[in-house]
Amino acid sequence: MNRVSIVVAIAENRAIGQNNKLIYWLPNDLKRFKQLTTGHTIMMGRKTFESLPKGALPNRRNIVISRTTQLNAFEGAECYPSLEKALEAAQSGYIYNNVQSTDVFIIGGASVYQQALPIADRLCLTYIHDTPAEADTFFPEFDPTEWEETFREDHDRDERHAFPYSFVDLCRKHS
Template identity: 60%
Template structure:
């Protein structure tokens, strides 16, 4: 089983505000879809509730919740451990948030697929954990354009041995 964490992270590690993403970056959304389609995505209940149309298509949606046992189009588990145990050994798993799920899975992850955004937003209330001790393996820098109001980079990291 390969555990990937995918997130869009500001310079101060901010990832959200009031259960919403901080940034609308079409290329980030395309990358997210390309990487996660056909795989299992694992998220917390609040992240699931933030999805505009519910369960994401063409993926196995796994939700970790201590309070909800059933959600349409999802497999629900009471803990991260139970959610990961439900996955097969050959599966590529993508952890998609939120803050608590990222904190719990960072020590277990094999790879980080981050969109690092050149901005420090005001009022964020959800943050990605520190990820020192990871080795950058791929970086693709992007400038601003008519659809992207911030510079950003797609950066992959793997655990340092």
């Protein structure tokens, strides 16, 4: 079974999006996202794929979840009609620079996070220490007692980051 990680940038009220766009622009978060996901499989809902400014992300196996029946609807990406089917397909992994990976990163949006949360092994969170005035999409609530913090890096605001933020990895506790 693949290791499944959720990657999300989340505000203090769990807001993650507005008008099918991200709310925050944090260059260090984009850098971490790239570091985490390059060379692996990324999985996303149709709306998140459509929100990517340049389409499919390079050097990653892009998988879109959608009920669309249109062939080749998502350039540079494979499409499956459910999370289960997508995870089944991802078992074959992805080869990048001669290295095989079966790691899967769920990169949004809210509807796919909701479905993936019960089966995720790890949450790679960027907590933005702000509450936005407007948001229409939120990360689902989760029980912190089910998760163990394995990594944390706190950052102050600076000239390129309008808000303080923390990178936090949570791994599911095994009972």
